[in-house]
Amino acid sequence: MGSTLREDAMADTTRRRKxxxxxxxxxxxxxxxxxxxxxxxxxxxxxxxxxxxxxEAETASPAADTLEVALRVNGRVHRLLVEPxxxxxxxxxxxxxxxxxxxxxxxxECGTCTVLIGGKPRYACLTLAVEVEGAEIxxxxxxxxxxxxxxxxxxxxxxxxxQCGYCTPGQILAAEGLLRIEPEPSPEAIRVGLxxxxxxxxxxxxxxxxxxxxxxxxxxxxxxx
Numbered sequence: 001m002g003s004t005l006r007e008d009a010m011a012d013t014t015r016r017r018k019x020x021x022x023x024x025x026x027x028x029x030x031x032x033x034x035x036x037x038x039x040x041x042x043x044x045x046x047x048x049x050x051x052x053x054x055x056e057a058e059t060a061s062p063a064a065d066t067l068e069v070a071l072r073v074n075g076r077v078h079r080l081l082v083e084p085x086x087x088x089x090x091x092x093x094x095x096x097x098x099x100x101x102x103x104x105x106x107x108x109e110c111g112t113c114t115v116l117i118g119g120k121p122r123y124a125c126l127t128l129a130v131e132v133e134g135a136e137i138x139x140x141x142x143x144x145x146x147x148x149x150x151x152x153x154x155x156x157x158x159x160x161x162x163q164c165g166y167c168t169p170g171q172i173l174a175a176e177g178l179l180r181i182e183p184e185p186s187p188e189a190i191r192v193g194l195x196x197x198x199x200x201x202x203x204x205x206x207x208x209x210x211x212x213x214x215x216x217x218x219x220x221x222x223x224x225x
Contacts, residue, residue, distance in 0.1 A: 121176075
């Protein structure tokens, strides 16, 4: 019985070895051999071919259009080349190094970039630099009295009118603009005047107190109106 099973197994193995490959088929060994030859040929071709050179017209970058403007910032005139699309916020921060104006939403919603233009609060992110040539621009740095804080800045510090402080420069400029047109604003007028400046820390009660304190400081000798 054992011999018969062994003989049948040997006969079956012999039949498998003698089965020719199907017409048009490729054996595993043949496939690997041909693939190896193709890879060697491709590598040799790459080594001998020179790398493509891009035309000069495609690699050269066109010069950006710029305009020369004179910006009067914090009492000083700055002459510089700007692109027409540059915002005042970008020029203040990146070209003049005045980083007091903060970049927040950059679409006129948060007020962190507030500056004074002609004494009135405006969003620097929505104002083109070329728009304000010749106008008096005031940033939070311009409220300093040498190394001393201005009245509004001192009031914000006294009343602890900030937490993280990121929105504070914009709040201070908005308050400064309000006090220039309304020296003694009511709490309601303060809320309306600063409604375009958001504080994610929620320091609004102390901000109102700070603006009222700033109004008092401006009346004192040496306080600027």
